[in-house]
Amino acid sequence: MLRINEHYLKxxxxxxxxxIAKRVAAFQTAHPEREVIKLGIGDVTNPLPPxxxxxxxxxxxxxxxxxxxxxxxPEQGYDFLRQAIAVNDFQARGADIQADEVFVSxxxxxxxxxxxxxxxxxxxxxxxxxxxxxxxxxNVMAGRTGMFKDGRYEGIVYLESxxxxxxxxxxxxxPVDLIYLCFPNNPTGxxxxxxxxxxxxxxxxxxxxxxxxxxxxxxxxxxxxxPHSIFEIEGAREVxxxxxxxxxxxxxxxxxxxxxxxxxxCRAFDAHGNKQAIHPLWNRRxxxxxxxxxxxxxxxxxxxxxxEGKAQCTALIDGYLNNAxxxxxxxSELGYTYVGGDNAPYVWIEGGRxxxxxxxxxxxxxxxxxxxxxxxGKCGQGYIRLSAFNSxxxxxxAMERIKEALQ
Amino acid sequence: MLRINEHYLKxxxxxxxxxIAKRVAAFQTAHPEREVIKLGIGDVTNPLPPxxxxxxxxxxxxxxxxxxxxxxxPEQGYDFLRQAIAVNDFQARGADIQADEVFVSxxxxxxxxxxxxxxxxxxxxxxxxxxxxxxxxxNVMAGRTGMFKDGRYEGIVYLESxxxxxxxxxxxxxPVDLIYLCFPNNPTGxxxxxxxxxxxxxxxxxxxxxxxxxxxxxxxxxxxxxPHSIFEIEGAREVxxxxxxxxxxxxxxxxxxxxxxxxxxCRAFDAHGNKQAIHPLWNRRxxxxxxxxxxxxxxxxxxxxxxEGKAQCTALIDGYLNNAxxxxxxxSELGYTYVGGDNAPYVWIEGGRxxxxxxxxxxxxxxxxxxxxxxxGKCGQGYIRLSAFNSxxxxxxAMERIKEALQ
Numbered sequence: 029m030l031r032i033n034e035h036y037l038k039x040x041x042x043x044x045x046x047x048i049a050k051r052v053a054a055f056q057t058a059h060p061e062r063e064v065i066k067l068g069i070g071d072v073t074n075p076l077p078p079x080x081x082x083x084x085x086x087x088x089x090x091x092x093x094x095x096x097x098x099x100x101x102p103e104q105g106y107d108f109l110r111q112a113i114a115v116n117d118f119q120a121r122g123a124d125i126q127a128d129e130v131f132v133s134x135x136x137x138x139x140x141x142x143x144x145x146x147x148x149x150x151x152x153x154x155x156x157x158x159x160x161x162x163x164x165x166x167n168v169m170a171g172r173t174g175m176f177k178d179g180r181y182e183g184i185v186y187l188e189s190x191x192x193x194x195x196x197x198x199x200x201x202x203p204v205d206l207i208y209l210c211f212p213n214n215p216t217g218x219x220x221x222x223x224x225x226x227x228x229x230x231x232x233x234x235x236x237x238x239x240x241x242x243x244x245x246x247x248x249x250x251x252x253x254x255p256h257s258i259f260e261i262e263g264a265r266e267v268x269x270x271x272x273x274x275x276x277x278x279x280x281x282x283x284x285x286x287x288x289x290x291x292x293x294c295r296a297f298d299a300h301g302n303k304q305a306i307h308p309l310w311n312r313r314x315x316x317x318x319x320x321x322x323x324x325x326x327x328x329x330x331x332x333x334x335x336e337g338k339a340q341c342t343a344l345i346d347g348y349l350n351n352a353x354x355x356x357x358x359x360s361e362l363g364y365t366y367v368g369g370d371n372a373p374y375v376w377i378e379g380g381r382x383x384x385x386x387x388x389x390x391x392x393x394x395x396x397x398x399x400x401x402x403x404x405g406k407c408g409q410g411y412i413r414l415s416a417f418n419s420x421x422x423x424x425x426a427m428e429r430i431k432e433a434l435q
Numbered sequence: 436m437l438r439i440n441e442h443y444l445k446x447x448x449x450x451x452x453x454x455i456a457k458r459v460a461a462f463q464t465a466h467p468e469r470e471v472i473k474l475g476i477g478d479v480t481n482p483l484p485p486x487x488x489x490x491x492x493x494x495x496x497x498x499x500x501x502x503x504x505x506x507x508x509p510e511q512g513y514d515f516l517r518q519a520i521a522v523n524d525f526q527a528r529g530a531d532i533q534a535d536e537v538f539v540s541x542x543x544x545x546x547x548x549x550x551x552x553x554x555x556x557x558x559x560x561x562x563x564x565x566x567x568x569x570x571x572x573x574n575v576m577a578g579r580t581g582m583f584k585d586g587r588y589e590g591i592v593y594l595e596s597x598x599x600x601x602x603x604x605x606x607x608x609x610p611v612d613l614i615y616l617c618f619p620n621n622p623t624g625x626x627x628x629x630x631x632x633x634x635x636x637x638x639x640x641x642x643x644x645x646x647x648x649x650x651x652x653x654x655x656x657x658x659x660x661x662p663h664s665i666f667e668i669e670g671a672r673e674v675x676x677x678x679x680x681x682x683x684x685x686x687x688x689x690x691x692x693x694x695x696x697x698x699x700x701c702r703a704f705d706a707h708g709n710k711q712a713i714h715p716l717w718n719r720r721x722x723x724x725x726x727x728x729x730x731x732x733x734x735x736x737x738x739x740x741x742x743e744g745k746a747q748c749t750a751l752i753d754g755y756l757n758n759a760x761x762x763x764x765x766x767s768e769l770g771y772t773y774v775g776g777d778n779a780p781y782v783w784i785e786g787g788r789x790x791x792x793x794x795x796x797x798x799x800x801x802x803x804x805x806x807x808x809x810x811x812g813k814c815g816q817g818y819i820r821l822s823a824f825n826s827x828x829x830x831x832x833a834m835e836r837i838k839e840a841l842q
Contacts, residue, residue: 029612029642029643029644029704029708030554030555030558030612030613030643030644030645030703030704031554031555031557031558031612031703031704031705031706032553032554032555032703032704032705032711032713032716033552033553033554033555033556033716034555034705034706036553036716036719036720037705039719046722069507071506071507072506073501073504073506074501074504075498075499075500075501075503075504076498076499076504078499081495081496081498081499084495084498084731085492085495088488088491088492088495088731089488091482091483091488091491091689091690092482092483092485092488093482094480094481094482094826096482097480097481097482097483097686097689098689099478099479099480099686099688099689100476100478100688100689101689134541134691134726134728134729135725135726137724137725137726138724138725138726141723141724141725142724145440145576146439146440146443147437147438147439147440148437148438148439148440148441149440150438151437151438161723162723162724165723166723166724169552169720169723205436205437205438206437235436236436236437237436237437238437279504279506281506281507281726282498282504282505282506282507282508282727282729282730283498283729283730283731284541284726284727284728284729296437296438296439297436297437297438297439298438298439298441298444299438299441301436304439306439309439309440309443312443312446313443313576315453316548316568316569316572316573316576317544317545317548317549317569317573318542318544318545318548319541319542319544319545319688319691320689320691321541321691322541322689322690322691322729322732323689323690324491324495324690324731325729325732419501
């Protein structure tokens with residue numbers, strides 16, 4: 029008799045964004061005449077940069093000829109892309125990362141979800157609260173937690189990110205093995221300084237822990253003092269893995285390309301306490317359970333690093349950051365306090381009421397979709413996230429409607 | 436102290452195709468003047484069908500406009516593709532499969548590797564020998580086996596596919612929970628009849644087991660009596676999951692699109708022995724650890740089902756099947772016996788010697804790359820696999836060289 033993985037039954041209801049989609053669909057069915065503006069899910073709205081489109085077409089044309097056709101590529105990604113990443117995203121910032129430490133994939137969601145497979149099932153996991161739900165859910169599925177009780181899973185060390193610590197969590201008081209961090213943060217939009225990040229790197233070195241650093245939003249950083257990569261921090265190569273994505277930096281949410289950096293020195297330990305390099309383990313997983321990213325998509329991603337591609341991506345992000353500013357100003361004028369929006373596409377707003385209640389209010393009164401903070405964890409209760417991913421015209425209109433609804 | 440998943444350390448050396456690539460690279464370095472013909476890895480060589488190229492370009496163009504741009508799609512795949520699959524690949528053959536039972540993904544390797552996550556860690560796994568290594572390796576990584584000893588992992592029930600059973604394994608004598616089957620088979624090219632497959636379906640129903648049916652090569656079936664899908668068999672909806680891929684049927688190895696079918700009735704059991712539907716579990720996994728296939732790639736896959744696309748794919752496969760015939764004839768003339776090649780792109784040849792020895796002989800004497808049967812399991816020892824994935828000219832040349840080398 030085949031038994032299921034019972035840990036799946038511990039998972040709470042359905043995934044946050046599916047819940048939101050259902051409420052929005054119900055609203056639209058009830059009010060077909062109302063136009064809804066979506067500032068909820070962190071999905072980009074602008075077209076792909078022209079440089080990416082041109083490279084994409086060119087690669088599709090190659091696939092139409094015998095000479096240019098590409099079958100299976102290297103599971104880790106083509107060297108042209110891995111090189112471009114190492115040089116532009118790391119070496120240009122003084123971070124010592126080589127091309128063969130970069131693993132190209134079809135999404136940071138997949139990578140941040142799959143990485144936990146490399147580690148022992150009894151590892152103690154530290155996860156920020158609030159945070160992107162994938163870190164938590166994938167550890168629940170793997171069986172690293174107990175049951176869900178009072179809004180939290182037993183066995184997880186929650187790193188609380190609150191107003192009191194300016195949304196950068198303090199070091200945990202108990203021993204932990206695997207630490208998820210995400211900066212610029214999803215959902216709060218908060219950032220971490222080099223000095224603060226150094227504290228975490230030193231902690232991981234001292235305690236033989238490992239940091240999984242999600243930098244999917246680094247392209248939004250405009251403050252030149254903030255680190256874009258954890259590998260800008262001394263000592264991080266041994267204790268950190270970093271996740272990046274083209275989803276938000278170049279509008280690839282529907283095109284699918286991302287990458288993960290595992291330095292050669294990065295280590296965990298075996299049962300005898302001996303160091304084990306993580307690079308060969310992730311390489312093995314990648315080669316066994318993955319078959320590489322679509323060739324034309326990799327060419328489109330490579331174009332992000334061309335001079336035109338760089339300029340176009342900067343313009344794209346500047347547009348979204350301008351939207352974030354409009355959101356922040358409007359909410360300030362309404363008397364709400366918020367963080368984020370200056371080096372991130374998200375504005376995290378203290379709503380002064382239950383966050384699903386605030387969600388329903390904005391949906392029903394203003395026809396605007398936000399993300400209720402409670403969906404990201406207990407500490408998100410009372411907050412909502414507004415996303416800058418929309419056209420400026422829609423953001424302006426949404427803010428006018430919100431002002432009208434809330435005043 | 437973060438410990439690794441120690442099961443990774445049980446994995447044998449590196450992945451078969453990486454081993455082959457290394458030997459070929461060493462040969463090419465030593466003999467830069469020799470042209471190598473690759474009939475080893477099952478990778479297609481012909482360009483994408485024109486219908487797919489046209490649809491691919493059109494979708495890339497959509498991504499360049501605000502109106503046509505697509506961000507995150509449904510994780511399960513766009514409805515246009517799921518519908519086309521259900522209608523063309525199943526309903527047209529009398530198999531009752533609906534669009535919402537189809538999960539589009541970026542590869543059958545990923546899906547056949549990931550599916551085991553849904554099941555209990557102490558499930559007993561039955562895996563054919565010889566077989567595609569991913570089924571075995573992913574269960575090793577998950578911890579469902581003991582150590583590797585005398586060429587096999589402890590705890591796995593191997594389903595031996597030999598000359599004696601015409602490369603269709605007999606039912607296991609011991610109880611098993613999860614059964615991997617692959618027809619047309621990789622690597623042997625053997626096929627299974629409806630009557631034979633019915634025996635497995637009935638067995639799974641009686642013993643509360645589940646069949647994971649890998650039909651990645653179904654497009655090569657030319658014998659109208661053979662089943663293309665396990666869902667052509669009565670009773671299969673409750674006890675089978677099927678994997679399909681555009682890799683071989685439409686040349687998508689470098690483009691990346693595949694799908695998995697999980698019928699709503701398909702079940703496993705919980706700790707209390709109650710039925711649990713697998714569909715919502717796979718859906719949850721897909722939504723949590725995957726973000727959908729690239730939109731332009733899904734449009735390219737959809738074009739496979741257009742009248743032009745169907746004709747072009749048939750022509751593509753006819754070409755490969757003609758190559759397989761050439762291979763079979765040549766090997767027969769040399770006095771070798773083989774199976775496969777008539778409803779599959781692989782010819783499985785009894786070499787009368789160690790299979791890596793035969794591999795080295797063909798590489799060094801003929802400059803032809805095959806796949807050593809031993810790489811697919813103990814029962815593959817003494818065999819090699821020749822793949823029909825190359826141009827007809829290259830296949831003819833390879834066979835001439837092999838004749839010269841072996842005569």
